[in-house]
Amino acid sequence: MLAMASPDTRSIALSLRNVSKTYGRVEALHNLSFSVAEGRFFVLFGPSSVGKTTTLRMISGLVAPDRGRVEIFGRDWTNGTIAGRDVSMVFQSFALYPHLSVYKNLAYPLREAGVGREEIDRRVRETAAMLRLDTKLDRKPGTLSGGEQQRVALGRSLIRRPRILLLDEPLTNLDAKLRHDMRAELKRLHRQFGLTIVYATPDELEALSMGEEIAVLRNGGVVQTGTPDELYETPRDLYVAGKIGSPPMNMIKGTLARDGTVIESAIGPLPFARRLNTAEPGEAAVAGIRPSDIRLATGAERGVTASIAMLEPLGDITVISMETCGETLRLVLPEAAASGLERGQQASIVLDPGKLHVFRASNGQAIT
Amino acid sequence: MAADTSIWQRIGFHRSFGVAEAGWGRTLAVAGVSFVYFLPVLFIIFTAIKPQALALSVPPTLSPTSLFGLIPDQFVFTPTLENFSSVFSRVMTGGGQPEPTGFDRFFFNSIVIASASVLLALVLGTLAAYGFSRYPLKGNDTYLFIILTTRMLPAIVVIIPVILMFRAVGLSGSYLGIILLYTAFNLAFTIWMMKSFFDELSTDVEDAARIDGSSGTRVFFRICLPQVVAGLAATFVFGLILTWNEFLFALLVTGPDTRTVPVAMNQAVSSGGRGTDWTLLAAIETLFLIPVFLVTFFLQEHLLRGVTFGTVRK
Numbered sequence: 204m205l206a207m208a209s210p211d212t213r214s215i216a217l218s219l220r221n222v223s224k225t226y227g228r229v230e231a232l233h234n235l236s237f238s239v240a241e242g243r244f245f246v247l248f249g250p251s252s253v254g255k256t257t258t259l260r261m262i263s264g265l266v267a268p269d270r271g272r273v274e275i276f277g278r279d280w281t282n283g284t285i286a287g288r289d290v291s292m293v294f295q296s297f298a299l300y301p302h303l304s305v306y307k308n309l310a311y312p313l314r315e316a317g318v319g320r321e322e323i324d325r326r327v328r329e330t331a332a333m334l335r336l337d338t339k340l341d342r343k344p345g346t347l348s349g350g351e352q353q354r355v356a357l358g359r360s361l362i363r364r365p366r367i368l369l370l371d372e373p374l375t376n377l378d379a380k381l382r383h384d385m386r387a388e389l390k391r392l393h394r395q396f397g398l399t400i401v402y403a404t405p406d407e408l409e410a411l412s413m414g415e416e417i418a419v420l421r422n423g424g425v426v427q428t429g430t431p432d433e434l435y436e437t438p439r440d441l442y443v444a445g446k447i448g449s450p451p452m453n454m455i456k457g458t459l460a461r462d463g464t465v466i467e468s469a470i471g472p473l474p475f476a477r478r479l480n481t482a483e484p485g486e487a488a489v490a491g492i493r494p495s496d497i498r499l500a501t502g503a504e505r506g507v508t509a510s511i512a513m514l515e516p517l518g519d520i521t522v523i524s525m526e527t528c529g530e531t532l533r534l535v536l537p538e539a540a541a542s543g544l545e546r547g548q549q550a551s552i553v554l555d556p557g558k559l560h561v562f563r564a565s566n567g568q569a570i571t
Numbered sequence: 572m573a574a575d576t577s578i579w580q581r582i583g584f585h586r587s588f589g590v591a592e593a594g595w596g597r598t599l600a601v602a603g604v605s606f607v608y609f610l611p612v613l614f615i616i617f618t619a620i621k622p623q624a625l626a627l628s629v630p631p632t633l634s635p636t637s638l639f640g641l642i643p644d645q646f647v648f649t650p651t652l653e654n655f656s657s658v659f660s661r662v663m664t665g666g667g668q669p670e671p672t673g674f675d676r677f678f679f680n681s682i683v684i685a686s687a688s689v690l691l692a693l694v695l696g697t698l699a700a701y702g703f704s705r706y707p708l709k710g711n712d713t714y715l716f717i718i719l720t721t722r723m724l725p726a727i728v729v730i731i732p733v734i735l736m737f738r739a740v741g742l743s744g745s746y747l748g749i750i751l752l753y754t755a756f757n758l759a760f761t762i763w764m765m766k767s768f769f770d771e772l773s774t775d776v777e778d779a780a781r782i783d784g785s786s787g788t789r790v791f792f793r794i795c796l797p798q799v800v801a802g803l804a805a806t807f808v809f810g811l812i813l814t815w816n817e818f819l820f821a822l823l824v825t826g827p828d829t830r831t832v833p834v835a836m837n838q839a840v841s842s843g844g845r846g847t848d849w850t851l852l853a854a855i856e857t858l859f860l861i862p863v864f865l866v867t868f869f870l871q872e873h874l875l876r877g878v879t880f881g882t883v884r885k
Contacts, residue, residue: 263782285781292782298775302797315784359783 215277216241216367216399217262222271223423224257231257232268233423239401239416241276241366244393246414247403248446254423255403256295259369262401263292275367291360292369295376297352299344305331305355306340312363330358350381361392370402374409386413407449411435419443441567444491444560450522452491453532456564459486466490466561469528470507475559479570487564494522496558497534499550506551511544525552612860618853620650626849654854661851674855676828677835681815682862684746684831688753689810693803695754696761701791703762704769705777715766718759726819734823744826752820757810764809768802769795804873808866815863832859 218238224231232254239245247255260266261273264285273281275288291312300308309327318326331337334354344352353373360368370389374382390413393400404410410417411431418428419442427439431447438444444452457468463482466473473490482488500506509527521541525532534552544550561570593601617635618626625632625648632648660669703711721729733752734743742748772795780794781787796803818833825831832855840852867874 260778265778265781286784290782292779294775294779296773296775298773298779300776300780300794302800311780312783315780315789359779363783 214241215239216243216275217401218272218274219258219261220272220274222258222261222268222273224254224261224266224268231423232261235271235420235424237418237425237428239399241399242397244390244400244402244413244415246410246417247401247420248405248407248410248414248417249420250405253420255405255420256371257423258420259292259371259401259403262288262367263290263369264288289366290369291363291365291367293356293360293371293373295372297344297356297376299352299355299359301344303343304340305336305342305344305347308344308355309336309340309358309362312359316363326362330362334358349377350385353377353381353385357389357392361396361398364396365398367399367401370400372404373402374404374406382409389413407447411447419446437569438491438560439569441489441491441562444562444569448493450494450533450535452493452560453497455490455492455530455532457488457490459484459488459561459570466559468530470509470530470532471528473554473559474556475561476557479561482561482570488570489562489564489567491560491562492532492554492558494533494535496555497532497552498555499536499540500553504551504553506553508549508551511546511548511550514541514544514546516541525550615853615856617648618850619654619857620652621648621654621850621853622651623654623848623850626853654850655858657851658854658858672839674832674835674839677830677832678858680746680825680829681831681833681859684749684753684821684829685811685814687746688750689757689807689814691750691754692757692761692810693807696758696806697765697796697799697803699758700762700765701769701795704766705774715763718762722756722759730820730823733820737824743824744829746829749821749824749829749831752824753814753817756820757814760813761806761810764806765799765802768799772798801873804870808870808874811866812863815859 215238218236220236222235223233235254235258237245247258249255257266261268262275264280264283267282271281272279273283275290280288300311303311306327309330310323313323313326327340328337331340334357336351336354336358339347339351339355344355347355353376356373373389374385377385386409389400389402392398402409402413414431416428416430417434419426419434421442427434427443429437434443434447438447438452441454445454455466455468455470455473457466457473459465459479459482460467460472463479463484464474464477466475466488468490475490507527509525509532511523512526512531513524515522515524516538519538520535521538521544523534523536523541523544525534532552562568563570617633620635621632630645633646634642635648635650636642637644637647657669658672659674660671662668663670703715708714737743737748737752742751776798777790777794780790785793816833817831818837821831821834822837825834836852836855836859839855840847
């Protein structure tokens, strides 16, 4: 009998299982698990010192885990050497060799691999052309701009054609304009080479715009893994809900009403469009609603009356902060809809019952 | 270093932006202070080219030239190279023939002993410093402190047991003995200096090299060492100056064949019972200055650059 591979079961490039790592008394990673399919652009997302860099260093072999297992293309590399993993890494600090020219920086991994002089020359020039560094080959890294240094670091990682590329906050040290350009550049390179990429970032925008799959990290562990849409639509807990989406989700404290379809809160009853299975009536809960899921009430529609505390026009959209009954709610309106509004004005708003997220107040877990 | 670097640029007269930013007033003030620092050296050089009779003349003769009539004639002397030739051979006893003094040998000894011990300390100390910097032991700083304590005792306290031990094992009077002794004393300083240079380096760069396929040895030689060239140069020069001028150990541990210039200098002027020959002493000192002066001069570029990279002039 022939086993039919479904189109989505690509081979697993990388898998970390229950990995832990302690530095002194600091537990950097705690039972961290995730796996990355081959060719995937995978993002490790979380604030600084959450364990992203440690995770990448573990994949590259620079550090070994205290417990758990690291597999690369099906082979156990938990305590393996650095060499032979076919993994390369771009450091947050770029980590270029300051005493070597751009040419020699790019050539370095090939020289260490014993590639012939002519082949090195060909590939250095090819890589330099691809990253628009051809005119900089004789320069030392210190004389290059941040963006150029970044491209040298990328080139040095790509030149030996690794199967997995690790990127540790590669855009953090660049200015905003350059960051935008490099995001596009990285996506292009990913498509062009079909590389498996593991990309660590504390920046939500980078995570959502680049990641095909995102692992949200907290305290050295993975809280939730999913596509950007999954994380946005069905955050597993308050942490993920608060991290994904900008402006962040509005959180309203309340109590689940007896029939399990309404939260009683300071701004009134908040109905939601589904029945919760795991809820207990009377339980303290937090209702979450995205700023884009709140709108102004139209005509005779009954809404919550609130006063406008602040308007932040951002071009085609406007972020409006509204206050009602001691709660501050933020909503996002198209610029046209917000044009008539002024600070201090009263308005009636409607929270979309179909888009309400409910979390248990005690542990922050989503109630489904 | 580019071939078009002129001598003026080498000694610091850069035309580039920034060097003369302080302006003329401050530059002159610093020049004045520098002149005061340089005065003893200048005086020794002038004494070395004075006729012997004028060494202690009152009023002193100050200049080998009248600077176009600027300096009155009684302060001007006629320069001579006689003192330099008597460094290497001179009449030892009244009315006899000039005899070789052995100073060619003593200069050779000084150069061999100082450079061998400083280089040996540099090799060992750099390896040790890299270890202390990258693979810290439990109580790392304690070991570093203990290493430095060897330099806290006055040399005169240390040298007595050293003499006894050297006699016992036959190292007294040998090149190996004095080189080992100087190496041991340079080592503490070298380790501390080089450790601070290694500490400055980004460990990310070394990790990058590891991921790029380099072994630990290659990371050290191809990535770390080239980045601390300035540190090596600085440590070498400071170590060399300390060792070059060392007197006490050399006096007590070297023999007639391995005598260094400072010891020989002392013996040259205090023997013979004719009082101190100041012009001869000045001539020895002037010659003695030249090697260290040259080494420092050629490494100056590295010394000044310190550990800032990227803006390396080619």
